[in-house]
Amino acid sequence: MAEIQIKNVAKTFGTYQALHDINLTIADQEFMVLLGASGCGKTTLLRIVAGLETATTGEIWIGGRRVDHLAPKDRGIAMVFQNYAVFPHMTVFENIGFGLRMQKLANDEVKRRVERTATLMHIEQLLNRYSGELSGGQRQRVAVARALAMEPDVILMDEPLSNLDALLRMEMRAELKGVLAESKTTAIYVTHDQVEAMSMADRISVMHQGKIVQAASPIEVYRNPAAEFVAGFIGNPPMNFLSATPAGNGKWTVAGETLDGPNATAPLQFAIRPEDMQLADTGLKATAKVVEPLGAHLLVTCDVNGTMIRAILDSDHKVKPGDVLTLAPQPDRVRWFDPQTTLAVA
Amino acid sequence: MxxxxxxxxxxxxxxxxxxxxxxxxxxxxxxxxxxxxxxxxxxLSSPETVSSFPKPFFPEFDLGSLKFFAGFAGMLTALKNSVLVAGMTMIMSILIGAPAGYALSRFEFRGKGTFRLLILLTRAFPLPLLALPLAVLFIRTGLDDTAFGLALVHTTLALPFAVLITFSLFSGIPIELEEAAWTLGCNRLTAFTKVVLPLILPGITASAIFAFVISWNEVFAAAVLTIENRTLTAFLLQNLDTSPLHLKFAGGFILVVPALIFIFVVRKYLFAMWGIANR
Amino acid sequence: MNARILPYVLILPVTLFLCLFFLYPFILVAQQAFSTGSGFTLDNFRDVTSHWKFPISMKNTLLLAAAVVPIQLALALLMATMVSRMEKGRDLVLYIWTIPLGISDLAAGLIWLAIFEQSGFLNTMMSGLGVVDKPVNLLSYQHPGIVFLAIALAEIWRATAIMLVILVAGIGLIPKEYYEAAEVFGASPWKRFLRITLPMLRPSLQTALVLRVILAFEIFAVVAALGGTLFPVLMGETYAYQFDLLNGGAAAAIALIILAISIGFTLLILRLLRVPKGASI
CATH class of the missing domain: 1.20.5 (Single alpha-helices involved in coiled-coils or other helix-helix interfaces)
Incomplete structure (x- = not known):
């Protein structure tokens, strides 16, 4: 049982505030992804949980035990680093067994656990090699095996796949997800790659400027972004925004069209995902500017009243630059944001 | 065409x-x-050949000059003193310098800039000159004319290099490796001894040899601070006017040999050392 | 241990050591230079500068630096660029070229003494070629030019390596793409050297020149081995005041003069070769 609680954690580097009052609870055996652009504070938060960085204020609890005054080795965690941190002067076997040796486990127990995790990560034939003789993907596997061999309550991963090429990354993504589910550990996984986050996470915490903007399941984050930042960050291409002015009685004027919306009197931002618009007889008038065929779909960048939006259309449609399209947003997929607070409006 | x-x-x-x-x-x-x-x-020629004319262009492999060198009063003691002083300098400059190099590469701390400046400043200073007041100071403390006293001055010479070289060596070891060790059950000390030290040992050896050679080659402070316990350089310098040619050349050659070995041993590190120390 | 205190604990030994053996003696030198036993005085400086040998040794030191350092710089740049485009034998050539780095100034002086002394190799070669009929005592007061030449050659031979190492390391830091880009834009090798290598090498040139110039003002043992009293230099005067004349105050005064010249030239070099902010690699 290892629930992680992050309570009121803040971190300042000199005058720069890297983290603002973070509160987050990660359930036992949950796979939590911290997602955000570089510099958003996600790695700092992970390192505070690991004990590699000290929070300026706040508490960290792991499995009901307060750990923020403990050294990393006493927190019951294992970590996988971005550059793998495979010790170059040790063989793969010695690397995986390093933590076990530090715990002074018996030789045959070390051997048993090294071989088991090595087999799990498909590197059992590499045990006598040195780090210099391994490929990036193999080093990655050693790093994961070394963490798993510790049989930790919590495993922390800092962009573990970011140094692999695209194909290998996809392969490792699925494998890592399977292995971690099997091992029943609680995991915190830091990434800037939204596809990785969406495909692996039980829950995603989207971070921006040292704050958690939204913590929810991947589909929730995608469908119901809590703030403009999340809407613009998740999804490729991201959500489209158009300014809307109230026309009274829950009606809104968007680019000359009248649409249903929430009851409010101040202007709002109208938002829709590119794939949630269809060609129809009535809707937003859009002039196609760039047409990019992507195989299954067409990605059309078009001009609506001076604002650029993107639409994903079926590739059966024949669209060329200069065409005027009529795009009908799917009503249940339309979201509204308050431009003052940038938060979602129900 | x-x-x-x-x-x-x-x-x-x-x-x-x-x-x-x-x-x-x-x-x-x-x-x-x-x-x-x-x-x-x-x-490698006999003393007679050394002072004869014209000179041969090939050595006659006569050990006469070297024998004379070995037999010259005080020469072997001077050689021993040189090794002793250089050995002490080597040990002291690494033991004192390496922790500072580690601190510079791993920590951000208040006063780091000032500290680096102090280190660089010592390098931009005619250090042997400091031997003059130290000569007086050493007489008062009983360190005058001892190998240890001279080694202290040579350590001052070698320290800036030891700090900057070990700084660049430690910076070459990703901090991730240490952090990984911490998460795997090490404390700062065990992470250092089990992970950093094995990786850094060749480089430390190179910078230790560098310190050895700085001391081995130093002439001025050695001549100022020693009287009875002359090092080889001080001894040769003192006897320049009086000693015969073959003695000078044999002594010079003995001085050169460690240099040849030194550069060969540290050649891999020579450039890395200066590349970083540059900044 | 606390990560806040640890770095200070680690730098403490060096700091103490340097305070004791660098700052403290430095203060003592200054004190000694400005006093003759009773209060502040410039007598020591007046004494040493009014001595007939002072202008000569000052002139000699500066002249030697002026002759040696530019040649070393040019030579080191030439060697560094040669090495940078070398494919085969780079390690061996670099090893050979850096050997003098480990050789002391005294040994270097003795090496060149073997060449220039009366029964030395230069005389042997000259008589072999029939230029002279009997060996000439080259290192004597009749040939001040040759004494100067011998000392300068020994210095160039000995101390070019330190510049070479710094410059080779500096060239190694310049990304290859810049050269490729310049080549694509049609820059000749000479233009590439002038427009890319030199400007980008400025930090290394700074280091190399500062170090070299400071060491040039400290020249002592090479001169002692080759010229003896024929060619007085500042550092040699310091030694003479301390030992032959047993005048510590005067020795300290010259030491401070050497220091002042060193600092002056260091600042000058740093100023001339300063890198504009934001223009570094």
Missing amino acids: TDAVAIDTGADTRKWGKYLYVSSVVLLCAWVIVPIYFLMINT
Whole structure:
């Protein structure tokens, strides 16, 4: 049982505030992804949980035990680093067994656990090699095996796949997800790659400027972004925004069209995902500017009243630059944001 | 037709350029080696040949000069003193310098800039001059004319290098490796001894040798601070006016030999050391 | 241990050591230079500068630096660029070229003494070629030019390597793409050297020159081995005041003069070769 609680954690580097009052609870055996652009504070938060960085204020609890005054080795965690941190002067076997040796486990127990995790990560034939003789993907596997061999309550991963090429990354993504589910550990996984986050996470915490903007399941984050930042960050291409002015009685004027919306009197931002618009007889008038065929779909960048939006259309449609399209947003997929607070409006 | 000629001259120029390049490299190598070779001829010749004329261009492999050198009163003691002082300098400068190099590479702390400046400042200072007041100070503390006293001054000479070199060596070890060790059950000390130290040992050896040679070669402070316990350089300097040629050359050659070995051993680190120390 | 205190604990030994053996003696030198036993005085400086040998040794030191350092710089740049485009034998050539780095100034002086002394190799070669009929005592007061030449050659031979190492390391830091880009834009090798290598090498040139110039003002043992008293230099005067004349105050005064010249030239070099902010690699 290892629930992680992050309570009121803040971190300042000199005058720069890297983290603002973070509160987050990660359930036992949950796979939590911290997602955000570089510099958003996600790695700092992970390192505070690991004990590699000290929070300026706040508490960290792991499995009901307060750990923020403990050294990393006493927190019951294992970590996988971005550059793998495979010790170059040790063989793969010695690397995986390093933590076990530090715990002074018996030789045959070390051997048993090294071989088991090595087999799990498909590197059992590499045990006598040195780090210099391994490929990036193999080093990655050693790093994961070394963490798993510790049989930790919590495993922390800092962009573990970011140094692999695209194909290998996809392969490792699925494998890592399977292995971690099997091992029943609680995991915190830091990434800037939204596809990785969406495909692996039980829950995603989207971070921006040292704050958690939204913590929810991947589909929730995608469908119901809590703030403009999340809407613009998740999804490729991201959500489209158009300014809307109230026309009274829950009606809104968007680019000359009248649409249903929430009851409010101040202007709002109208938002829709590119794939949630269809060609129809009535809707937003859009002039196609760039047409990019992507195989299954067409990605059309078009001009609506001076604002650029993107639409994903079926590739059966024949669209060329200069065409005027009529795009009908799917009503249940339309979201509204308050431009003052940038938060979602129900 | 004209094209063919043009190509020919192009190829010719390139060929001549290549010859020029290779011969300049060879010439510059000779410029370094030949003077050392001359010294070697003198060392491996009998004392009579050394002061005779004309000089042979090949050594006669006579150990007379070296024997004379070994037998000259005080010379072997001076040699022993040189090794002793250099050995102490080597140990002290690494033991004192390496922790600072580690601190510079791993921590951000208040006063780091000032500290680095102090280190760089000592390098931009005619350090042997400090031997003058220290001579007085040492007499008061009983350190005068001792190998240890001189080693202290030589350590001051070698310290800036030891700090900057170990700083660059430690910076070459990703901090991730240490952090990984911490998460795997190490504390700061065990992470250092089990992960950093094995990786850094060759480099530390190189910088230790560097410190050895700084001390081995130092003339001024050695001459100022020692009277009875002369090092080899101080001894040779003191007897320059009086000692015969073959003694000077044999002594010079003994001074040169460690240099040849030193540069060979540390050649891999020489450039990395200065590349970082530059900044 | 606390990560806040640990770095200070680690730098403490060096700091203490340097305070004791660098700052403290430095203060003592200054004190000694400005006093003759009773209060502040410039007498020591007046004494040493009014001595007939002072202008000569000052002139000699500066002249030697002026002759040696530019040649070393040019030579080191030439060697560094040669090495940078070398494919085969780079390690061997670099090893040979850096050997003098480990050789002391005294040993270097002795090496060149073997060449220039009366029964030395230069005389042997000259008589072999029939230039002279009997060995000439080259290192004597009749040939001040040759004494100067011998000392300068020994210095160039010995101390070019330190510049070479710094410059080779500096060239190694310049990304290859810049050269390729310049080549694509049609820059000749000479232009590439002038427009890319030199400007980008400025930090290394700074280091190399500062170090070299400071060491040039400290020249001592090479001169002692080759010229003896024929060619007085500042550092040699310091030694003479301390030992032959047993005048510590005067020795300290010259030491401070050497220091002042060193600092002056260091600042000058740093100023001339300063890198504009934001223009570094």
